[in-house]
Amino acid sequence: MEKKYVVTLAEDERQTLQEMVSRGKAAARKLMHARILLRADASEGGPAWDDAQIAEGLEVGRATVERVRQQFVEEGFEAALERRRPNRLYRRKLDGDAEARLIAVACSPAPAGRSRWTLRLLADRLVALEVVDSVSYQTVRRTLKKTS
Numbered sequence: 001m002e003k004k005y006v007v008t009l010a011e012d013e014r015q016t017l018q019e020m021v022s023r024g025k026a027a028a029r030k031l032m033h034a035r036i037l038l039r040a041d042a043s044e045g046g047p048a049w050d051d052a053q054i055a056e057g058l059e060v061g062r063a064t065v066e067r068v069r070q071q072f073v074e075e076g077f078e079a080a081l082e083r084r085r086p087n088r089l090y091r092r093k094l095d096g097d098a099e100a101r102l103i104a105v106a107c108s109p110a111p112a113g114r115s116r117w118t119l120r121l122l123a124d125r126l127v128a129l130e131v132v133d134s135v136s137y138q139t140v141r142r143t144l145k146k147t148s
Contacts (some may be wrong), residue, residue: 003050005069007040013077032060033081036068064135091140093132101131119144120148 042048055062072080119137
């Protein structure tokens with residue numbers, strides 16, 4: 001069966017991977033991907049192991065080997081070693097104005113019958129003041145932690 005994603009390393013890439021593996025001073029995932037690429041190398045002088053051999057020899061799943069091969073061919077050397085950045089965008093619940101209002105409320109005197117503001121009280125007050133439609137007390141916690 002002909003491989004769809006054939007890994008052919010350039011001499012400098014092979015050298016970089018061998019140094020990385022011999023040093024052992026990188027994240028475990030990165031080192032494993034380096035070992036997979038070294039064994040999958042089909043260029044002249046490379047071992048050109050098949051996926052089953054690599055998976056068995058390095059004790060990883062076959063899907064991992066296939067995925068590393070694919071990333072190397074489609075996205076390049078660095079992409080096969082580094083983690084992907086998440087492509088999800090998170091909308092911030094509290095923008096700069098809302099954060100300022102939160103801090104102003106947190107610095108104001110506590111409500112009657114309370115000695116201090118709790119995170120849940122602050123979240124409820126932001127909703128009552130119509131700063132936001134809804135907000136989690138954890139969002140309030142993260143915001144105050146970030147700004148303190």
